[in-house]
Amino acid sequence: MNQLAETVTPDDIRSLVRPDHVHRRAYADAAVFALEQERIFNCLWIYVAHESQLKKPGDFVRTRLAQHEVLVTRHTDGKIYVLQNRCPHRGARLCMVDQGTSRLFSCPYHAWVFRPDGSLSTVPHRKSYPESFSVDDPQNHMQRINHVESYRGFVFATLNETPEPLVDHLGQMTEVIDNLVDRAPDGEVEIADSSFTLEYRGNWKLHLENAADVFHPSFVHSSSVMPARRAPENASILDQDQTREMLLANGFGTDEWEGVQLNGLPGGHTYMTNFYSRGVLVHEDTDPVVVRYKAALVARLGPERAASVLGMSRFNNIVYPNLIINAQHQQMRVTIPVSVDRTIVRVYCFRLKGAPDEIFHRAVRFLTTLGSPASMIFSDDVEMLERCQQGLAKDAGPWVDFSRGFGSDRHDQDGSVSGAASEMPMRVQFQTWVNHMTAVAT
């Protein structure tokens, strides 16, 4: 670890980020990537699972935490544990499926058997081990991640041994998790049992920046905006025109560039105002599904509170470093860095418990339209992220420009920044990046 710190010094890192420019090495240097893993992904709270995947003891999901593969489990004590997916005996990977239910995890090599809290239950032929060997010795347990916290069903873990409380890390971003959960008439959301895993050949930060970028849609997505404009309204028998409306919504012009409000928060979190403002994507009172949904929500929250919950319209809420939530469409993305030029994006949606089935069907349709590998929208985004990486890999003209809107940011006393027609979100992300990357290691 210290060797790394010597390779890339804090001064190096500071020299990569100017107020309105970033050096290409931030995206293309493997040593910088390694330091990011150490200083960002090993230090911050990282989303690992949703509690609806862990309803009963033995339920587990397999996922990534920084560069580690971990199991998130529910033990018989009712608590959630995050365990390295590795047998402490000979080091073999233990669990080979993404999720399931198992009261015991058995290593197929020499049959050490573990409980969902990682403790060692049994080893075969106990008597051949020395007397000093104990199944109670933590060294013989699946290694536990010490810090695991949930916020309203969203489970986060961190490898940091002295983390700040999760709610402090989330800051104002708790509001978007609250909003997603509060939209459920039964007060609970459930993650859908289908999701997508997308892979691109580019740095993880490119995806975050793209999700905070209001300028690209009109250019990058014109190949789907144009055909959607020429297509007849309400021609689909499947989706009440939702796909066409979603494609149309990327037809950004001056109104969107200047009208979409961008916000940056301390901690590097950012969000923007929603731009899906038409058709089945908004809750119109002429829509019988929406009438039923609103009635159910009002029954639980009362009319004022329900109106306030439904009135919150924030898009691409990016929880630094890698979680993106869209409460009003019940969508979530997790950006998983694999290497300096390879990233996995997992795309999920949620069911609002107590809402009409059709509301969930629309969330599923949203997931497919925007998050499927065959998405007419995201495939063009990925193409640009990959082209950026290809360009940034070459040492020709080292600076990336984030100057748009620079100087017009509005700074509030609480440390938040707002703006429009701006690359402010990327500047906010990089400010936080520098802070973490140059922090004194603890």
Place this chain on the structure above:
Amino acid sequence: MMLDRDTQRRIELFLFQEAKLLDAGQFEAWLRLYEPQGIYWMPSQPGQTDPLNVASIVYEDHAILSIRVQRLLEARALVLTPMPRTTHIVGNIEALGHKDGGYTAGAAFICVEHQAEKQRIYSGRHTYHLLPEAESFRIKMKRVDLVNSDGAHAPMAIPL
């Protein structure tokens, strides 16, 4: 219901024709093989039965497919620059009669897609519900089960 050899052969030729249209980039002609209410379905999970509560890689009717096809013909589609070239191979075709007077057909497929420095291979099974029309057929439903439907994917552009 077993089919007579002539019908079996005509169904095979229809599937070959579809593959050929995709390889030739004749996407509008490809779409004309579909019923006005025809559906193209690519599930995201092996054995998926529910297209509403489970997300699909593609679940589109003629109207949405028309937008997809028009996009394939847009010079501005970034992921289609340069235009990928494909070879769709369809084999192991088995067809049966359907109680509605149409046919069901199953086939194995491989598609090799070449674009600039990238080459990708897709494979899996096709399941068709075909309706007779004049001397040929129309597709009421085509289901594409990728062998890696639930895997990690790069963007997919050309229909399989």
